[in-house]
Amino acid sequence: MDYNTDEQEIDLKDxxxxxxxxWRPLILVAVICGLLLGGIKGIMTYKKQSDPKVRKEADLTYSADLELYEKxxxxxxxxxxxxxxxxxNQQEYLDHSIWINMSPYDVCEARVDLYVSTGYEIMPGMAYQNRDYTDTILQAYQSMLTSSAVMEDVAKQVGTEPRYLQELVTVTIGTIGVDKNQFSRxxxxxxNHTSKEKAKTVLDAFLAYVADMQAQITASIGEHTVSTVNEGISSKVDLDLADLQRQQSQKLTDLNDSLQTKQKDLDELEEPEKEDSSKVAALKSAIKFGLVGGFGGAFIVAFVVCIVFLMGDKVYSAKELKERYKVKIxxxxxxxxxxxxxDAWLNRLEGRTCNADETAEYRLIAANxxxxxGDMKKLLITGSAPADTLMRVAEALKSELGEIQTVVGNCMLEDVETVRELPLCDGVILVEQCETSKDSAIETEIEKIHDLKKSVVGCVVIE
Known part of the structure; x- marks a missing residue:
């Protein structure tokens, strides 16, 4: 034989x-399971939600969750x-700060050293000495020069803001002398600035204030003189400034990262939902579990159909006959x-015959x-289809086949006369009906035909 029934591929389309x-039992079972599971769960939910203790606990839990959510x-x-x-603020600082936007490899510096003298002298051999007000005077100059009033006034003169000017100016008190005889003088x-000209302009503005402050400090503290020891303008490399610039840029990045994290936390914060009333909760529960039950019921029916399809012994389609037994359709x-x-729509999608013109179909079958x-003169029409179907097909083909003699017989596995006619014919036309004829019966029929050295002309399939 040229067919093999040991290994059969499953046609997923079939x-x-x-x-x-x-679809009818599938929908019916789905509806029944959905109503049963949804109804039972709805009743249970209603009884539970109607309990005063449960309701009170739910309200307390909701209040606590809501308070925490608001906080x-x-x-x-x-x-x-x-x-x-x-x-x-950080972005504004990075955009406008002169110090931050300055090149650390080309910092222009203007500097002046002022010597403050009060004429103080130590009296040799005296147990008590006059008080030296030099340190106090120096501190007064330092305090007044770095005061907000002076910074604001100078900032206006040079076209910047006081907070940016404070980064550029330092006023320090130094010492003069050697060894232990060191005095603040x-x-x-x-x-510091981006250019020597700008640095010199700012320095001159502060020096102008020193002259104005001398009279005020003299009146408040004591007589003194102020003289310039050293004044110069230069350029330098400040690697500390480079580190500071990196730190300030990283600070802006860290702030943006923190903002995204906090915004994400806020977006993910879910407001607690207050439990619905017993009727609404029961309805929602019934709908939810009704859908679950419906899908479950539909799955059970589909599973059973698949098992029956895979384990069943009945022919499903003409394609199965052609591929399994290698017979011509x-x-x-x-x-x-x-x-x-x-069902008619499904049949059309599947490609099954749907109430076609039988006269034309019989003519097509007769032509095939x-x-x-070929040269066969006598054909036996048999198969495992119902007897009335066999008779109907035989009568319709008899007039179409002309000189070819046809003999109709019932299923050869059950009818003795058909078995006797088989050796007397030249070939066999099988008539099989989908979802009625069995694979085992068709296999046995083909075996008997081949055993007697007869040919299967083809198969007529009833769908």
Missing amino acids: LMFAVFHK NKDTYTREIENLRTDIE LLTINV LGKLSSGKKVGIV VKNYA
Whole structure:
């Protein structure tokens, strides 16, 4: 034999349509399971939600969760607003700060060293000495030069803001002398800027204040003189400035990262939902579990159909006969059963015969028989289809086949007369009906035909 029944491939398309054709029991079971599971769960939920203790506990839990949610929301909102303010301030600082935007490898510096003298002398041999006010005077100059009033006035003169000017100017008190005889006598004003001209302009503005302050400090503290010891302008490399610039840029990045984190936390914060009333909760539970039950019921039916399809012994389609037994399909006829709109639509999608013109179909079948029969003069029409179907097919083909003699017989596995006719014919036309004829019966029929050295002309399939 040229066919093999040991290993058969599963046609997923046939399996799928086999499930679709069982849409009636599938929907029925789905509805029943959905109503049962949804109804039971809805009743249980209603009884539980109606319990006063359960309701009270649910209200207390909701209140606590809501309070915690509001606190967390307020905290996140406040932190986000603070971070946004910090980011704006930091960005503004990075954009306008002269010190931050200065090249650390070309820092222009203007410096002046002022010597302050009060004429103080130590009296040799005297147990008590006059008080030296030099340190106090120096501190007064330092305090007044770095005061907000002076910074604001100088900032206006040079076209910047006091907070940016403070980064550029330092006023320090130095010492003069050697070994233990070191006395505070020097007041150093140091100005850093992007160019030597700008540094000199700022330094001159502060020196102008020194002259104005001398009279005021003299009146308040004591007589003194101020003289310039050293004044110069130069350029330098400040690697500490490079580190500071990197730190300030990283600070802005860190603030933005923190803002994104806080915003994400706020977005993920979920407001607790108050439990619905017992009726609403029961309805929601019934719908939810009703859908689960419906899908579960539909799955059970589909699973059973698949098992029956895979384990069943009945022919499903003409394609199965052709691929499994290597027989020629002479034609396909409708079983004549009335089907609904849904089944008719599924049949069209599957490619089954749907109430076609039988006269034309029989002519097509007869033409195929003549082509495949060759010199055969007598054909036996048999198969495992119902007896009335066999008779109907034989009568219709008899008039179409002309000189080819046809003999109709019932299933050769059950009818003795058909078995006796088999050796007397030249070939066999099988008539099989989908979902009625069995694979085991067809296999046995083909074996008997081949054992007697007869040919299977083809098969007429009733769908």
